[in-house]
Amino acid sequence: xxxxxxxxxxxxxxxxxxxxxxxxxxxxxxxxxxxxxxxxxxxxxxxxxxxxxxxxxxxxxxxxxxxxxxxxxxxxxxxxxxxxxxxxxxxxxxxxxxxxxxxxxxxxxxxxxxxxxxxxxxxxxxxxxxxxxxxxxxxxxxxxxxxxxxxxxxxxxxxxxxxxxxxxxxxxxxxxxxxxxxxxxxxxxxxxxxxxxxxxxxxxxxxxxxxxxxxxxxxxxxxxxxxxxxxx
Numbered sequence: 001x002x003x004x005x006x007x008x009x010x011x012x013x014x015x016x017x018x019x020x021x022x023x024x025x026x027x028x029x030x031x032x033x034x035x036x037x038x039x040x041x042x043x044x045x046x047x048x049x050x051x052x053x054x055x056x057x058x059x060x061x062x063x064x065x066x067x068x069x070x071x072x073x074x075x076x077x078x079x080x081x082x083x084x085x086x087x088x089x090x091x092x093x094x095x096x097x098x099x100x101x102x103x104x105x106x107x108x109x110x111x112x113x114x115x116x117x118x119x120x121x122x123x124x125x126x127x128x129x130x131x132x133x134x135x136x137x138x139x140x141x142x143x144x145x146x147x148x149x150x151x152x153x154x155x156x157x158x159x160x161x162x163x164x165x166x167x168x169x170x171x172x173x174x175x176x177x178x179x180x181x182x183x184x185x186x187x188x189x190x191x192x193x194x195x196x197x198x199x200x201x202x203x204x205x206x207x208x209x210x211x212x213x214x215x216x217x218x219x220x221x222x223x224x225x226x227x228x229x230x231x232x
Contacts, residue, residue, distance in 0.1 A: 002089045002108045004151065006185055007033045011154050012056055013186065017108050019087025022046040025070070026106055026113050027153060031060035035067060046086060049073040051115025051153055052100040076102045096141065098134025099124035105141065112144065112190075115153040120188045121160035121177070123199045124153075126229065135225045142200060146191035155186055160197075167198045167231070168206050199228055 007014040007030035015026040016034060023043045027050050028034050038045055045068040050057050052075060065072055073084065080095040084106075091108040099116040103124075106113040116124035118141055126134045157178075165174050173195035177188065193200050201207045202224040211218035216227035 002086055002091065002111070004108070004111045004113075005037060006151065006187075007037075008155070009060075010056075011156065013151070013153055013155060014060065015113050015151060016043075017086060017091055017106070017111070017113075018043055019089055022087045024049065024084060024086050024091060024106075025060070025064055027051055027057040027115065028060035028064050029057065031063040031067075034060070034064065038068070044068075045070040047071050047073050047084060049084075049104075049106075050075045051105065051113060051117070052103045054100060054116070057115065057153060075104045078104055094140065096137035098126055098128060098130060098137045101128055101130075103137070107144070107148075110145075110147055111149050111151060112141070113151045114141070117141070118150060118193070119152040119154065119160060120150060120157050120181070120186065121164050121174070121193070121197050122156060123197075131226055131229060132222070134229075135222060138199065138225075142190070142194070144190055146189065146194070148190040149187045150190060150193060151187050155183070157181065157183075157186065164196055164198050167210060168201075171196065171206065199225070202228060 002017045002019050005016045009029040012029050014028045014030045017024045023045050025048045048061050048064045048070045078093040082093045084091040091106050094105045096103045096105050096117045103117050161174055161178050177196055211227050217223040
């Protein structure tokens with residue numbers, strides 16, 4: 001089974017998925033730390049790729065490619081469900097448009113690298129304007145096993161939890177996650193997201209009451225999603 005390591009650069013988060021001898025870099029902006037980790041663990045960088053091509057996720061690509069023999073996998077060219085093999089273990093690329101048209105999530109075992117599609121306790125901005133496509137992407141991720149670990153593209157946890165608490169002040173799971181999450185290895189499980197992330201809780205009674213109270217459309221899942229995305 002592949003392991004995962006997380007690196008910070010600013011509020012961005014970079015990742016290596018790796019086996020005994022090979023590694024895949026995802027959004028490798030922390031390229032110096034990644035190279036040091038590869039050397040310390042005697043790993044060969046097989047590929048460099050991205051969750052999407054926004055500039056803050058790509059600054060490490062050229063450095064990693066110049067300093068290793070890694071191949072570049074263009075996230076815009078992935079087929080949905082395409083498999084990348086690292087030491088013979090599959091990493092599955094899911095196309096998840098919404099934040100951007102080229103957004104991709106990478107699934108390996110229990111680990112899901114979500115970029116700016118799904119954050120810990122929130123979701124990304126819908127820069128495409130395609131809210132329905134974004135909703136379909138989120139629903140697809142929600143269908144994964146509850147023990148799936150969410151590794152996002154940024155550490156927005158403080159602000160995300162504050163906004164979730166603003167919408168659901170009586171939800172104890174929000175504070176529970178704040179107290180137990182590890183800022184040095186930041187992730188949540190999908191099960192946790194379903195208890196604290198308002199954008200995954202569109203079928204829960206507290207969210208229904210909230211939308212009713214605010215006079216927002218709430219008759220269907222799609223209406224509830226649109227209403228939640230419109231709240232500031």
